[in-house]
Amino acid sequence: MPLFKKNKRIFYSEHAFLYLASGVILFLISCAIFPQWIAPYAPTKMFSDAIMQAPSASHFLGTDYFGRDIFSLIVYGSRTSLFIGFLSVFLAALLGMLIGSISGYIGGIVDLLFMRVIDILMTIPGMLLALAFAAALGPSLMNIILAITISALPGYARLMRGQIISLKDRNYVIASKSIGVSSIVVFFRHILPNAYSPLLVMATNGLGTxxxxxxxxxxxxxxxxxxxxxxxxxxxQGRGYLSAAWWIATFPGLAITLFVLSANILGDSFRDFLDPKKKIR
Incomplete structure (x- = not known):
């Protein structure tokens, strides 16, 4: 009995950060889906008698230079920020999986052409590549998502290609082909189910990025x-008021930091969960 209690304490201590990170992500997703239920004020409501007010009981994260409640702005602003993050990761993972699968499974000239394009994109830092595409396409929601998707795509394509190449010459794949199973059936039944797990882990880690x-x-x-x-x-907007009203920039920055940190913790835990070498505790 004492041993069971000790193991139970170890289990909870090891997973405390995972529970905390999951709670943060669920709360921020709730803010994006139901902002009107969480935010105390409308994001456009201005309090003329509380302009640049420090954190207080009525505005516990303070107000900005228009008198808007900072907490309400963060809650309502989470919808756009999380939408950009989730959709760009989904598109990058989907396109990367498609390109990597075709390149790794077909090989030859197709693999050569696809990978040279990916190599060119990988020589440019992700932020610089996204910046170039966003500047060229102009400021809009879909253009930002496209820019981030293109900057993240090479990593997913490279990972998926490596997985496909390592799996397509396995004995069970060769045996399936030898009895007349078509290449498409072999790919979807034997290769793809064993190849996408690392991609899911990378997508989870890439959400914060x-x-x-x-x-x-x-x-x-x-x-x-x-x-x-x-x-x-x-x-x-808050960087110009750091000396006079530090809370305008600090709390949105903390929201970004919390989400990125929580997404990374969740990704690391997901990787450990899918790692067959890890012992079940």
């Missing part, structure tokens, strides 16, 4: 011009 890239583009003025600012725009 995508949020950070989206916030960075908004911070540099390449974000979405809209009535309700996202986290990066809030951070950019």
């Amino acid at each position: 995508s949020i950070l890239l989206g916030a960075g583009l908004s911070f540099l003025g390449l974000g979405i011009v809209q009535e309700i600012p996202d986290w990066g725009t809030l951070l950019s």
Whole structure:
């Protein structure tokens, strides 16, 4: 009995950060889906008698230079920021899986052409590549998502290609082909189910990076011009008031940091869960 209690304490201590990170992500997703239930005020409501007010009981994260409640702005701004992050990761993983699968399974000239394009994209840092595409396409929601997707795509394509190449010469794949099973059936039944797990782990870890890239583009003025600012725009708007009203930029920055950190913790835990070498505890 004492041993069971000891193991139970170890289990909870080891997973405390995972539970905390999951709670943070679920709360921020709830803010994005149901902002009107969580935010105490409308994001456009201005309190003329509380302009640049420090954190207080009525505005516990303070107000900005228009008298808007900072917490309400962060809650409503989470919708755009999380939408950019989740959709760009989904598209990058999907396109990367498609390109990597075709390149690794077919091989030959197709593999050569696809991988040379991927190599060119990988020589450019992700932030710089996203910045170039966002500047060329112009500030809009879909353009930012496209820019982040293109910058993240090479990593997913490379990972998936390596997985396919390592699996397509396995004995069970060769045996399936030897009895007349078509290449398409072999791919979808025997190769793809064993290849996508690392891609899911990479996508989970890449979620925080995508949020950070989206916030960075908004911070540099390449974000979405809209009535309700996202986290990066809030951070950019508050940088000029750091000496007079530090809370305007600090709390949106903390929201970005918390989400990125929580996404990374969740990704690491997901990787450990899918690792066959890890012992079940």
